[in-house]
Amino acid sequence: MNKQHKVLIAxxxxxxxxxxxxxxxxxxxxxxxxxxxxxxxGHVSLALELGGExxxxxxxxxxxxxxxxxxxxxxxxxxxHPGYGFFAEDFRFARRVTERGRPLVFLGPSxxxxxxxxxxxxxxxxxxxxxVPTVPGSDRPVYDELEAEKIARSLFDFQMQQGIARxxxxxxxxxxxxxxxxxxxxxxxxxxxxxxxxxxxxMRQFKDEGVLIEQRIKDFNHLEVQVLSDRSGRxxxxxxxxxxxxxxxxxxxxxxxxxxxxxxSIHYDFDAKAxxxxxxxxxxxxxxxxxxxxVGTWExxxxxxxxxxxxxxxxxxxxxxxxxxxxSRVKGKEVDLIAEQIRxxxxxxxxxxxxxxTFHGVGVEYRIIAEDPDNGFAPWVGDxxxxxxxxxDWCRVxxxxxxxxxxxxxxxxxxxxxNLALAIIWGKDLxxxxxxxxxxxxxxxxxxxxxxxxxxxxxxxxxxxxxERILRF
Amino acid sequence: MRxxxxxxxxxxxxxYTEREVCAPHTGVLRFSDIExxxxxxxxxxxxxxxxxxxIATITREKNPCKVLAAERGVLQKLYRDLDGSFxxxxxxxxxxxxxxxxQEVVSKLLKESLYAFCAPERAKYYxxxxxxxxxxxxxxxxxxxxxxxxxxxxxxxKREAPLCYSGPAGIIYDVYFDQTKNVDAGSPLIVVCxxxxxxxxxxxxxxxxxxxxxxx
Numbered sequence: 001m002n003k004q005h006k007v008l009i010a011x012x013x014x015x016x017x018x019x020x021x022x023x024x025x026x027x028x029x030x031x032x033x034x035x036x037x038x039x040x041x042g043h044v045s046l047a048l049e050l051g052g053e054x055x056x057x058x059x060x061x062x063x064x065x066x067x068x069x070x071x072x073x074x075x076x077x078x079x080x081h082p083g084y085g086f087f088a089e090d091f092r093f094a095r096r097v098t099e100r101g102r103p104l105v106f107l108g109p110s111x112x113x114x115x116x117x118x119x120x121x122x123x124x125x126x127x128x129x130x131x132v133p134t135v136p137g138s139d140r141p142v143y144d145e146l147e148a149e150k151i152a153r154s155l156f157d158f159q160m161q162q163g164i165a166r167x168x169x170x171x172x173x174x175x176x177x178x179x180x181x182x183x184x185x186x187x188x189x190x191x192x193x194x195x196x197x198x199x200x201x202x203m204r205q206f207k208d209e210g211v212l213i214e215q216r217i218k219d220f221n222h223l224e225v226q227v228l229s230d231r232s233g234r235x236x237x238x239x240x241x242x243x244x245x246x247x248x249x250x251x252x253x254x255x256x257x258x259x260x261x262x263x264x265s266i267h268y269d270f271d272a273k274a275x276x277x278x279x280x281x282x283x284x285x286x287x288x289x290x291x292x293x294x295v296g297t298w299e300x301x302x303x304x305x306x307x308x309x310x311x312x313x314x315x316x317x318x319x320x321x322x323x324x325x326x327x328s329r330v331k332g333k334e335v336d337l338i339a340e341q342i343r344x345x346x347x348x349x350x351x352x353x354x355x356x357x358t359f360h361g362v363g364v365e366y367r368i369i370a371e372d373p374d375n376g377f378a379p380w381v382g383d384x385x386x387x388x389x390x391x392x393d394w395c396r397v398x399x400x401x402x403x404x405x406x407x408x409x410x411x412x413x414x415x416x417x418x419n420l421a422l423a424i425i426w427g428k429d430l431x432x433x434x435x436x437x438x439x440x441x442x443x444x445x446x447x448x449x450x451x452x453x454x455x456x457x458x459x460x461x462x463x464x465x466x467x468e469r470i471l472r473f
Numbered sequence: 474m475r476x477x478x479x480x481x482x483x484x485x486x487x488x489y490t491e492r493e494v495c496a497p498h499t500g501v502l503r504f505s506d507i508e509x510x511x512x513x514x515x516x517x518x519x520x521x522x523x524x525x526x527x528i529a530t531i532t533r534e535k536n537p538c539k540v541l542a543a544e545r546g547v548l549q550k551l552y553r554d555l556d557g558s559f560x561x562x563x564x565x566x567x568x569x570x571x572x573x574x575x576q577e578v579v580s581k582l583l584k585e586s587l588y589a590f591c592a593p594e595r596a597k598y599y600x601x602x603x604x605x606x607x608x609x610x611x612x613x614x615x616x617x618x619x620x621x622x623x624x625x626x627x628x629x630x631k632r633e634a635p636l637c638y639s640g641p642a643g644i645i646y647d648v649y650f651d652q653t654k655n656v657d658a659g660s661p662l663i664v665v666c667x668x669x670x671x672x673x674x675x676x677x678x679x680x681x682x683x684x685x686x687x688x689x
Contacts, residue, residue, distance in 0.1 A: 036563055059499045060562035067499045067562065070533035074559045100534075180631050200602055204652075205631060250632070379630045381594060414595045414629040414655060451594070451658055 001348045003027050007107065008072045009043075011083025012062060013400040014422060015317070016043035019081050020050060022339040031075040033059045033068065037413040042400040062086045065093055072104055079105035079346060085417070088316035091115035107345040109294040109315045113233075116290055117313040120174070120212065127310045130289060132282045135217060135301060135309045141174035141210025145195060151213045152191045159215060168216035171195055173202035175210060182251055184216045217301055217309065221245040221473055222253075223260040223276075225283040225298040226324040228337065230344040233291030236284050237354045239324040239337065241276050246466045248377040254459060255466050256320040256365040257433075258327045262471045265430045269473070270306025279308050286313070295321065295341045304473060317341055319367070322398065322424045326363035331356045361426055362433040364470065366463050368399075368421040368446065370412060373462040379418040380457040382450030383409035389423070390443040394436050398422045409448065420446070430471060437467045477677050480582055481684065490571050491549065496564040497540060500533030502555050504566075509551045513569060515544035529566055546571035575685045579678050583647055587674065588640050589661035596629035598636075598650050598662055613645040618665065625662070629655075643667040646674065 006029040009019045016032060020043065023030040032047035032055060039058075047056045057075070059067040063086060072080060080097050087093040094111035097104045108114065117123050124139045137155060142148045152169050159167030166186070171194050173181030181201050185191045195211060203209040222244045229236035241260030244253045260279075261272035283298035297314040321337040328335050330352050344350060370380040385406045389397060399421035404410045412418070425440055427433025441464050448456035496502065505527045507513070513526035525542035528551075532538070542548075551567040560566075573581075592598060600608055601623055607616050618624055618638050625636040646666040650656050666674050 057499060058561040058563055060497060064498065064533075066534040066536045070500045070559075073534075201633065204599060204626075204628070204633075378634065379632060381629065416630065418630045 001026065001343055001346055005029075005079050005105070005346055006031060006075065006077045007342065008068065008075065008077035008080045008104075009033070009047075009083065010062070010068050010080050011086060011088075012038050012043060012416065013041060014043075014398050014419065015083040015319070016041075017046055017400055018322075018338050018398055019083060019342075020046055022336060022342055024050060025336065025339050026342060028342070029055075031055050031057065031071065031077050033057050033062070033071055035059060035061060035415075037415050040402065040410055041413075042402045045402050065096065069097070069100070069104075073102060077104065079107055079342075081107040081342065081345075082316065084316050084319060089114055089118040089314070091118060105346055107294075107342055108317075109292060109296065110233075113290055113292055113294075114315045117286075117292070117296070118315040120312045123310070123313050126290070127282075127286065130282075130286060132286060133307070133309050135214045135311060137170075137214030138212050141208075142213060143210055145192070148195050148211060148213055149188065149191065152185070152195075153188060155213065155215050156188060166218075168218060170212075170214045170216040171198045172212040172214065173198055173206060173208075173210075174212050175202060175206035175208040180250070180252075181205065217303055219304050220301045221260075222247070222311075223279060223300045223302050223308070224318070224320075225280050225300070226318075226321065226337070227283055227287050227292060227296045227298060228340055228344070228350070229287060229292050229294065230350040231293045231347055232349070233293040234288070235350065235353065236287040236292055237350065237352070237357060238280050238284060239328045239335070239357065240359050241280065242320060242324055243471055244320065246470070248371075248373070248459075250377060252377070253320065254367050254369070255463055255470065256323050257470050258323045258363045259359065260471075261473075262362065262430050266471055266473075268306070269304065272306075275302060275306050275308060282308075282310065294345060295337055319419070319422065320365050322396065322422065323363040323365040326396075326424050326426045327359050327361055329358045329360060332358070361428045362430050362471075364425045364427075364433050364437050364467070366423040366425070366437065366441070367419055367459075368423060368444070368463075369418050369459050370420055370446070370448070370456055371418055371459055372457040373459050377459070379414075380450065381412050381414050382448050382454075382456060383411050384420070384446065384448040384456065385409040386445050386447035387420075388445045389440065392436070392440070394426045395440055396424045398424070434467050434470065438464060441467070477582065477586070477680065480585055481578075481681075484573065484578055484581065484685075488573050490573065492544065492546075492569050492571055493565050494528060494540065494542070494567045494569060496531055496560045496562055496566055498531050498533050498538055499560065499562045500531040500538070502529055502531055502558055502560045502566070504529045504551065504553060504556045507548060507551070509548055509567075511548045513542035513546060513548050515542055515546075531560065540566065542569060544569065544571045545574070572687065573685075574687055575681055578685050579681050580647065580649075582677055582681065583664045583674070584649075584661055586677070587646055587664040587666050587670070588643070589664050590638060590640050591659050591661050592650075592656040593636070594627070594629070594658045595655055596627045597652065597654070598656055599626040599628065599652050600624065601626060601635070608645070608648065613648050613663070616645045618642065618645060640665055641667050644671070 082088040091111040091114035224242040226239040243260040246255040263272040299311040529540040546569040619642040624638040643665040
């Protein structure tokens with residue numbers, strides 16, 4: 001790999017920290033950006049520590065492509081890593097980065113792939129054309145209320161015909177993601193009200209009032225397949241499956257487990273191994289069909305009777321990539337999927353095949369968040385003045401929260417997602433990873449106060465409770 | 474209500490504010506031919522459609538962005554040494570000494586004398602859709618509110634929650650938030666005028682219009 005490359009990290013927080021570390025691992029130079037609200041973030045201090053003042057620029061917004069690219073030019077960056085969120089799945093940005101006067105490498109899939117797969121609707125069309133099962137519902141954003149109502153009616157009727165006692169329809173902001181802007185509806189009268197609410201929400205948050213309407217499948221598990229391919233796009237490999245079913249009430253992931261099911265210790269009402277093989281096969285088939293050329297995640301819904309439906313493809317590195325890496329070995333060695341994404345994105349061939357990838361044990365990722373699970377997971381905002389945990393060889397913590405104390409607290413910015421840290425726990429089997437996870441959470445200390453002097457609220461107890469139920473359907 | 478004459482005297486004693494002009498973006502800076510000591514104007518016109526004085530241009534990715542004076546005043550400082558350099562967003566470029574306008578004086582008086590409903594936490598605020606529509610089409614003073622009424626949507630970290638108004642019944646006399654920007658905890662969102670105070674408030678506004686001499 002050409003070590004002369006310099007990577008612009010067009011993101012913030014924990015993922016920016018991990019990209020800096022991956023660049024260091026690969027011997028690459030990097031440059032970071034931050035906004036005024038993020039001046040105290042750990043990614044800022046790490047960039048200064050490892051790269052000096054010239055490796056850090058203040059910008060007005062992480063959403064301003066002009067500024068990001070002017071920083072790239074000023075700093076001499078040759079590649080852009082978008083992280084997740086912001087521009088990660090914006091094919092126009094990826095195209096602009098690679099086709100401008102001074103082209104840069106976009107460390108993600110090629111813009112055509114993002115265009116074809118990054119959109120939930122295009123993905124659904126492609127999947128249907130390949131015989132991959134998808135959730136029944138609209139295959140394009142709906143802007144017209146009458147049309148939306150017609151689709152909802154047909155989905156209610158379809159479920160009634162299938163003998164579903166309590167049919168449900170899901171209304172989603174088409175431009176949304178990460179579980180935001182989704183509500184379920186029980187009848188057509190309620191549908192009108194919810195449709196308008198989601199449409200207004202989508203307009204406010206995403207400036208696009210398009211809405212998707214789908215059958216709401218109850219009682220399901222949310223599985224993912226982690227895919228990686230080099231720039232040839234010809235030989236995608238997978239890094240196993242993940243189970244992301246433990247979510248907040250707003251359907252946002254809180255705890256992820258790899259692999260997706262554990263038939264060796266848990267009984268399922270269906271052939272779990274065959275199901276995992278099936279979703280991996282479908283995911284790789286789709287990846288081959290589009291010439292997928294980076295890391296990506298195929299997201300699946302699996303019903304209690306073992307039927308999989310493809311939900312969407314995330315054409316980026318996921319928050320939870322580390323839990324797949326924790327159980328994977330390439331030719332017997334540990335793997336860092338962010339470093340792999342950068343390495344292959346810069347043009348290196350993958351250098352291994354599926355036969356070289358082996359899986360060991362079980363991994364759990366905890367998303368540690370200041371929020372109130374008893375109050376609809378409302379985000380808690382204030383100052384963190386204690387954040388510590390016990391170090392173990394089976395545990396890795398990724399965070400952008402800098403070292404804090406009573407005298408030097410960290411104020412959580414309200415402008416961004418509320419994730420504070422990711423803890424990745426490994427065990428040789430389900431029993432061991434659960435025990436390790438609980439031991440980690442018991443020793444975790446996360447304290448602080450808000451403006452009214454009230455104590456910090458976090459999801460740690462919620463995570464403890466859920467640890468007892470992981471991978472059970 | 475605070476004594477209006479007293480507040481007016483305070484404002485007359487200190488009618489200036491000094492406001493920093495900062496780089497709105499990161500990019501290459503070029504000052505216009507303006508000099509220190511020059512008089513500048515802010516956005517004017519019925520809909521603030523006439524731009525303020527051109528102070529500098531920041532070019533990022535070949536896209537020039539003009540830095541314009543946001544208000545009328547005198548350009549007290551200009552950091553010429555930055556000309557031609559790559560500046561980061563937020564870098565101070567100069568200082569404008571600004572004489573308070575009638576509208577600003579009225580706004581300050583209203584904040585001090587009417588009931589201000591403040592942001593309970595740092596977040597973005599929106600009116601609920603029905604109120605939003607009315608405010609945009611007919612103006613905020615056509616909206617009557619009362620204690621317990623669901624009036625706002627609070628948005629932070631992309632999560633939204635309703636917020637009820639608490640305070641005296643009345644009309645929304647003025648709005649102080651911008652839906653695209655975060656409001657700090659404790660900053661006023663609206664001021665509310667009870668029906669019985671409306672004529673008194675209108676008198677105050679009229680008095681400011683006649684008494685406040687817009688200086689420089």
